[in-house]
Amino acid sequence: MTGVPSRAGDPALPAWRDGAAKRAILDFVARVTTVGHPDFVAPADRVAVFDNDGTLWAEHPLPVQARFVLDRIHALAPRNPQWKHQQPFKAVLEGDVAGIMSAGMDDLAKLVMATHAGMTTDEFAALVRDWIATARDPRFGRLHTDLVYRPMLDVLALLRANGFRTFIVSGGGIEFMRTFSEEVYGIPPEQVIGTSIVTRYVVRDGAPQLLREAELHFFDDKEGKPVAINAHIGRRPIAAFGNSDGDFAMLEWVTSRPGSSFGLLVHHDDAGREFAYDRDAGLARLSRGLDEGPGRGWTIASVKHDWEVVFPD
Amino acid sequence: MTGVPSRAGDPALPAWRDGAAKRAILDFVARVTTVGHPDFVAPADRVAVFDNDGTLWAEHPLPVQARFVLDRIHALAPRNPQWKHQQPFKAVLEGDVAGIMSAGMDDLAKLVMATHAGMTTDEFAALVRDWIATARDPRFGRLHTDLVYRPMLDVLALLRANGFRTFIVSGGGIEFMRTFSEEVYGIPPEQVIGTSIVTRYVVRDGAPQLLREAELHFFDDKEGKPVAINAHIGRRPIAAFGNSDGDFAMLEWVTSRPGSSFGLLVHHDDAGREFAYDRDAGLARLSRGLDEGPGRGWTIASVKHDWEVVFPD
Numbered sequence: 094m095t096g097v098p099s100r101a102g103d104p105a106l107p108a109w110r111d112g113a114a115k116r117a118i119l120d121f122v123a124r125v126t127t128v129g130h131p132d133f134v135a136p137a138d139r140v141a142v143f144d145n146d147g148t149l150w151a152e153h154p155l156p157v158q159a160r161f162v163l164d165r166i167h168a169l170a171p172r173n174p175q176w177k178h179q180q181p182f183k184a185v186l187e188g189d190v191a192g193i194m195s196a197g198m199d200d201l202a203k204l205v206m207a208t209h210a211g212m213t214t215d216e217f218a219a220l221v222r223d224w225i226a227t228a229r230d231p232r233f234g235r236l237h238t239d240l241v242y243r244p245m246l247d248v249l250a251l252l253r254a255n256g257f258r259t260f261i262v263s264g265g266g267i268e269f270m271r272t273f274s275e276e277v278y279g280i281p282p283e284q285v286i287g288t289s290i291v292t293r294y295v296v297r298d299g300a301p302q303l304l305r306e307a308e309l310h311f312f313d314d315k316e317g318k319p320v321a322i323n324a325h326i327g328r329r330p331i332a333a334f335g336n337s338d339g340d341f342a343m344l345e346w347v348t349s350r351p352g353s354s355f356g357l358l359v360h361h362d363d364a365g366r367e368f369a370y371d372r373d374a375g376l377a378r379l380s381r382g383l384d385e386g387p388g389r390g391w392t393i394a395s396v397k398h399d400w401e402v403v404f405p406d
Numbered sequence: 407m408t409g410v411p412s413r414a415g416d417p418a419l420p421a422w423r424d425g426a427a428k429r430a431i432l433d434f435v436a437r438v439t440t441v442g443h444p445d446f447v448a449p450a451d452r453v454a455v456f457d458n459d460g461t462l463w464a465e466h467p468l469p470v471q472a473r474f475v476l477d478r479i480h481a482l483a484p485r486n487p488q489w490k491h492q493q494p495f496k497a498v499l500e501g502d503v504a505g506i507m508s509a510g511m512d513d514l515a516k517l518v519m520a521t522h523a524g525m526t527t528d529e530f531a532a533l534v535r536d537w538i539a540t541a542r543d544p545r546f547g548r549l550h551t552d553l554v555y556r557p558m559l560d561v562l563a564l565l566r567a568n569g570f571r572t573f574i575v576s577g578g579g580i581e582f583m584r585t586f587s588e589e590v591y592g593i594p595p596e597q598v599i600g601t602s603i604v605t606r607y608v609v610r611d612g613a614p615q616l617l618r619e620a621e622l623h624f625f626d627d628k629e630g631k632p633v634a635i636n637a638h639i640g641r642r643p644i645a646a647f648g649n650s651d652g653d654f655a656m657l658e659w660v661t662s663r664p665g666s667s668f669g670l671l672v673h674h675d676d677a678g679r680e681f682a683y684d685r686d687a688g689l690a691r692l693s694r695g696l697d698e699g700p701g702r703g704w705t706i707a708s709v710k711h712d713w714e715v716v717f718p719d
Contacts, residue, residue, distance in 0.1 A: 137594065214636060271640050281450065282640025283596075289637060294629040294655055301655075301662045303636055310637075316607040323527060323616055324602060324623075325638060327584050327595025342607055342614075349614045 105251045108244040108402040114357070114394040118248060121355040125331065126255045132353035136256040140330040142322060142343060143245070145263035145270060145287075147336040147377055148359055149278060151230070151240040151404075153368035158265050160237075161224055163193075165208035173207075182207070202309075209290055210307035214268060217305055221272040235404075238277050242359070243402045244394075248334065249278060260284045260330070262322055264314035264339060268305075286325045288313045314339045319346035336361065337379045344382075344391060356391035358382045363397040367404070418564045421557040421715040427670070427707040431561065434668040438644065439568045445666035449569040453643040455635060455656060456558070458576035458583060458600075460649035460690055461672055462591060464543070464553040464717075466681035471578050473550075474537055476506075478521035486520075495520070515622075522603055523620035527581060530618055534585040546717075551590050555672070556718045557707075561647065562591060573597045573643070575635055577627035577652060581618075599638045601626045627652045632659035649674065650692045657695070657704060669704035671695045676710040680717070 109115040124132040125139065146152035166176070166185045176182030181200035184192030196204075209217070230240055249259050261270060261280055267287030274280045291308040294301065313321045319342055322330065333340070333347035336359040344356035360379060362369050371379040386393055396403060422428040437445040438452065459465035479489070479498045489495035494513040497505030509517075522530070543553055562572050574583060574593055580600030587593045604621040607614065626634045632655055635643065646653070646660035649672040657669035673692065675682050684692040699706055709716065 267637070267640070283638065285640060292633050292636060294632045294659065296658070301632065301659050303632060319607045319614065319616060320605050323605060324580070325596065327580070327598060345609070346607065346614050 106244065106247045108247050108400060110399055110401045112399050114392050114399045117392045118251070118355070118357070121332065121353070122251060122255050125353050134331055134353060138328060138331060139252075139255070139257040140260065140326060140328055141252050141257050141332040141334070142260045142262045142286075142318075142330045142347065143249070143280075143333075144335040144337070144340045144343070145261050145265055147361065148334055148340070149241060149245050149261070150237065151242075151367060152377060153361070153370055153374075156265065157228075157237045158269050160228060161221070161269070162204050162208050164224060164228060165220070166204060169207065206307040209266065210305045212305055214292060214303040214305060217268055218272050221269055225273055233404075238273055240404055241277060242400075243405045244400045245334070245359075246278070246405070249280070252332070253279065257332070258284065260286060260322075260326065262313065262318050262343060263287045264312065264317075266290075267313075286313060286321050316342045318343035322346065331355065333357070334359070335382075337374070337377050338381050339376070341382055341385075344386075345389075348389060348391065356386070356389070357394055358386055358391060359394050359396065362395050363400075363403070367396060419557065419560045421560050421713060423712055423714045425712050427705050427712045430705045431564070431668070431670070434645065434666070435564060435568050438666050447644055447666060451641060451644060452565075452568070452570040453573065453639060453641055454565050454570050454645040454647070455573045455575045455599075455631075455643045455660065456562070456593075456646075457648040457650070457653045457656070458574050458578055460674065461647055461653070462554055462558050462574070463550065464555075464680060465690060466674070466683055466687075469578065470541075470550045471582050473541060474534070474582070475517050475521050477537060477541065478533070479517060482520065519620040522579065523618045525618055527605060527616040527618060530581055531585050534582055538586055548717075551586055553717055554590060555713075556715045557713045558647070558672075559591070559718070562593070565645070566592065570645070571597065573599060573635075573639065575626065575631050575656060576600045577625065577630075579603075580626075599626060599634050629655045631656035635659065644668065646670070647672070648695075650687070650690050651694045652689070654694055654698075657699075658702075661702060661704065669699070669702070670707055671699055671704060672707050672709065675708050676713075676716070680709060 105119060106115055124130050125134040127133060143149055146156045163185055166182060170176055170186055176186060181193065181196045181204055225238060228237060229235060230237060233240060252259055259280055261274060263270060265287050267285055267289050270287055271282045271285050274285050289310040291306040291310045292303045293306055295304055329350045330347045331350065331353065332355040333344045334357045335344055348354045348356045358379065360371065370377060371383065383393065418432060419428055437443050438447040440446060456462055459469045476498055479495060483489055483499055489499060494506065494509045494517055538551060541550060542548060543550060546553060565572055572593055574587060576583060578600050580598055580602050583600055584595045584598050587598050602623040604619040604623045605616045606619055608617055642663045643660045644663065644666065645668040646657045647670045648657060661667045661669045671692065673684060683690060684696065696706065
């Protein structure tokens, strides 16, 4: 599930249709990897960053991690009979979609903390692995780790075959993504950057553990993405891939580097094969990126026109 | 300055005297890298973490970064005439060592924030680079980047020659260390973990920048080290190297992994060639490590007995 391995001679980006977007990606990789080219970038600096939700895998109508939260509330409900009478838990247990969608940030935080805190890092990883191995998307009936964007797996494979290190920089949970990122995307845990909860080191019965606390440590979205990139990587990447205005600052940061750089936004415009959403999409909105991206030299990739294949078979 | 490159056939750890510590390091590396050995560890999991101050370079009687703070206070004094009358700045400017040593944490924080915040990340890196290139240790008269422990450079080289990724995990400033860690230790920026200040993304005159704010983001010491290791690396390392009780939790975390692991503490007991300090050393104290380390299977390396050479020529 890590994309077509790019062996010498294989055509690159097989899931992309010929067009301006495909050419832009290939031209960029060619320029920065050709010794002697004015845009050449030394291998150590070939760092590419990828948003996850909506860029590497499907996020509509609900991000996968939000589905995890809802399923975990149901799973924990027997231990928490009081939830039948407490919002926002009541709305979740009753399937009251309108109630959930209208929940404020404080209520959403309660749902997240109830399902993401109060266990060790190992226990949380086990919960996620078990869930990810069985939870299916209601529209396609497939595992979420199957609903990855095949053309983006091709991009990951192309970049890595050309000496790039690929990182995820996501608003999603860092520990959530680390349970599958290596197997699904070929991106190892140390190259996953995301939102994190506070963890605390304790020794219990002689066994050291990291406990997940009910407190946000860092929200890796919008202007937080360049901050997190600087904290984790300490280099400015040369290529950035996103799909929403939550990625605008990341693309702006990467493409303002001195020297060659590349920015791409995936535009979800294909309701038939997957989902169409942009300017009215709430937190997943893509509006400023569509307006300003082309003028900044960013590539806008249309799912409908640029992607021959959306999901792997 | 990255240690003797270990080419096949070169004797490993040339700056170490034959003895139990040297043998323990070599035996560990041999066991975990030998296919078929019960202690074999796959290359992807061969992660080693190193404290910096007192482990990779000298920290006594004052950590290098503390010298940077004092020098920067002097450099900034002309712009801050009020400091002549304000503690703790007054004590620094007057060379009042007793006054500085007795400063409380709030006062120390003022000194750190005055010298580490209020500029962009690029501006700070330039300040550090300029200072590190000229500041000399008062006892040895050498650049601080020359007062690195040659035997530890040998350890870094040995591990990397055997498929390990080497990380720094330090209470020192992440951005401070990143200015020299690659050149001096062969450790790239994304493998440097340290204490960090809050940074904020802004766009000024169309140019994106990261501003360093006068607020601590994370203090990477003691129980904070396993937390930071989990956050940045997402794997439990298999080897850990430190020199003080500030590294105890890191060694405890690493050596409690299922499977083979290695922990080593450098014991500074050689006042003649460098410095002797342990149980009475304040923040750099090594006491619990000496008491409990051997019973936990950790190696205690004596500078006096185990190191043939201390600093590079």
